[in-house]
Amino acid sequence: MATTSVKQLPKTEMILPGTRSCAGCGLMLTYRHALKALDEGKTIVAVPASCMTVLHGVYPITPVKVVCINNPFAATGAAASGIVAGLKATGKSDYTVVAFAGDGGTYDIGIQALSGALERGVNFIYICYDNEGYMNTGTQRSSASPMGAVTSTTPILAKLQHKKDMIRIVEAHDLPYIATGSPAFPFDLFDKVKYAKDVLGSRYIEVHAPCPPGWGFPNKDLVKIGKLAVESGIHVLFEIREGRFSLTSQSLVMAKKGRKKNVSDYIKGQTRFKRISGDHLAQLQEFTDRKWNESLERHFRDNP
Amino acid sequence: MSENSTPIRTVSTPAEGEAGKTGDWRSQTPKIDHEKCSQKDSCLLCWLYCPDGVISSTFPLEINLTYCKGCGICAEECPRKAIEMVDDK
Numbered sequence: 001m002a003t004t005s006v007k008q009l010p011k012t013e014m015i016l017p018g019t020r021s022c023a024g025c026g027l028m029l030t031y032r033h034a035l036k037a038l039d040e041g042k043t044i045v046a047v048p049a050s051c052m053t054v055l056h057g058v059y060p061i062t063p064v065k066v067v068c069i070n071n072p073f074a075a076t077g078a079a080a081s082g083i084v085a086g087l088k089a090t091g092k093s094d095y096t097v098v099a100f101a102g103d104g105g106t107y108d109i110g111i112q113a114l115s116g117a118l119e120r121g122v123n124f125i126y127i128c129y130d131n132e133g134y135m136n137t138g139t140q141r142s143s144a145s146p147m148g149a150v151t152s153t154t155p156i157l158a159k160l161q162h163k164k165d166m167i168r169i170v171e172a173h174d175l176p177y178i179a180t181g182s183p184a185f186p187f188d189l190f191d192k193v194k195y196a197k198d199v200l201g202s203r204y205i206e207v208h209a210p211c212p213p214g215w216g217f218p219n220k221d222l223v224k225i226g227k228l229a230v231e232s233g234i235h236v237l238f239e240i241r242e243g244r245f246s247l248t249s250q251s252l253v254m255a256k257k258g259r260k261k262n263v264s265d266y267i268k269g270q271t272r273f274k275r276i277s278g279d280h281l282a283q284l285q286e287f288t289d290r291k292w293n294e295s296l297e298r299h300f301r302d303n304p
Numbered sequence: 305m306s307e308n309s310t311p312i313r314t315v316s317t318p319a320e321g322e323a324g325k326t327g328d329w330r331s332q333t334p335k336i337d338h339e340k341c342s343q344k345d346s347c348l349l350c351w352l353y354c355p356d357g358v359i360s361s362t363f364p365l366e367i368n369l370t371y372c373k374g375c376g377i378c379a380e381e382c383p384r385k386a387i388e389m390v391d392d393k
Contacts, residue, residue: 006348013357017371018321021355023329024375028355057323062316186352212375220376220389223353 003187010036016063021055024219026209026226027129028055029183031100034127034207035066037193043096044087046080048110049073050102051136052129076101077113081122096197097124103144104134107166118173118202125196125203128166131211139214139272146234147284148267148276149215158275162287170204171240177203179239179248183210184226188237188249195239208235216271225269232266233259233292238299245298255296263288321371326356330374332389338364340386350378350387 003009014035021028031052035043045068047053053070056062071079080099087095099117101110106128114126133151134140141151143164150158170178177199181189189207196203210225212218217225229235230250237251247255254260263285267273276284343363351359358368359378367378379387 005346006352007345009352011361015357016318016320016322017356017358017368018323018326019356020323023355023373024377025355029353032355032357057316059314059316061319061322063318063320063322065318183355218376219374220380222355222375222377223381 003191009033009186009190012036012040014040014065016065019055019063020057021051022211022213022219024212024222025051026131026183026211026222027051027102029186029222030127030129030181030189030207030209031055033183033186033190034098034100034193035064037190038066038096038098038197040065042094043067043098044069044083046071046076046083046097046099048076048079048101048105049136050105051131052100052102054136073105074109075113076105076110077115077117077122077126079113080124080126081117081120084122084124099124099126101126101128102135103128103130103132104142106130107143107164111169115169115173118170118175118204121201123201125193125205127193127205127207129207129209131209131214132163133211133214135211135214147287148280149272150275151272156275158273158277158280160280162284165291166206173202174243175204175240176201176242177239179203179205180235180237181205181207182226182230182235182237183207184223184230185237185249192239192248214272216274217269221269225266228261228266228269231259231261232263233261233288234263234266236292236295238295245295245302247295247299251295252299255299259292325370326373327370330372331392332374332376333369333392334367334372334374334376334378334387335390336365336367337386337388340384341365341382342384342386347383349381349383353377353381 076099132145139152141153179192237249238247358372360366376389379389
């Protein structure tokens with residue numbers, strides 16, 4: 001049953017107020033709703049060096065009521081595998097292990113450990129919150145940054161390459177469940193994490209988490225930017241259950257009613273795109289259109 | 305076993321205000337107009353979209369101003385414009 005009303009969401013908060021995250025943080029909103037979908041006391045989180053470690057606080061206090069293990073940047077997949085093995089050895093079968101890493105810890109630095117864990121079919125959920133750069137260390141470029149984005153390591157020409165298609169890399173491991181989400185669509189995100197919890201094997205969820213200081217938009221526009229990303233087709237909401245691709249939420253609505261926004265609507269409110277050239281904008285639009293059309297084609301092929 | 309071999313536990317305990325009273329970060333404070341607010345459980349968009357979860361899910365709405373960072377998402381997303389961001393003096 002899909003969540004359609006606020007009333008259906010659990011009211012208990014797993015994150016206590018007064019965290020170290022920035023005001024209007026997309027990761028914080030993602031984490032808040034993802035943890036609502038998981039069982040309190042029966043969840044173990046593995047977190048690499050990232051904004052997430054910062055959120056988890058400095059010893060001896062943490063704002064999060066979930067058991068968390070901080071692991072080295074490159075080792076999220078390996079650390080989660082170790083936790084799963086430890087739980088199995090001690091006969092605890094009712095725990096959910098969730099790895100929560102950023103795009104740097106997934107697309108770049110953590111890809112080896114992630115690929116290893118997915119290949120072994122480790123029974124865990126891997127959630128990548130994609131804020132399109134190394135936001136915690138000062139907005140450096142990552143392979144998830146979009147073309148035309150100014151970062152502290154691409155300050156003059158802006159980024160020249162397109163975003164890496166991580167979903168295709170992950171899909172090559174034949175996972176039972178792959179999904180994308182956005183904190184601007186919390187019901188969809190909640191449902192996907194809830195569904196993933198009961199799937200056996202490795203599950204991968206990628207969340208597009210807008211970052212106000214890193215992307216250069218006012219804190220209050222977090223939800224607006226998150227929605228624009230989906231409405232323009234930059235980020236497509238879908239899930240792949242045992243190879244069957246289905247668009248969900250707003251993307252499904254757009255598949256039926258058409259896409260009304262384009263990339264220029266999305267980049268308008270963000271200062272990171274201030275140096276984008278006309279050529280790059282056209283390329284970004286073309287790239288987005290191609291990905292969107294591929295998604296549409298796959299959706300209608302798998303859901304005739 | 306000698307005294308020195310006591311294992312050191314580095315486990316954090318959950319508590320509010322890990323980063324201090326984050327309400328101090330605010331430059332604008334949300335003010336709720338309870339008459340404009342629909343006071344219906346089916347709305348609660350402010351509660352849904354608050355990244356820090358400092359807005360109550362019961363009516364009349366209350367905002368925990370000790371920890372509210374003043375991002376203004378609640379004021380932006382309220383369909384009835386019942387929340388206004390007021391400059392702190």
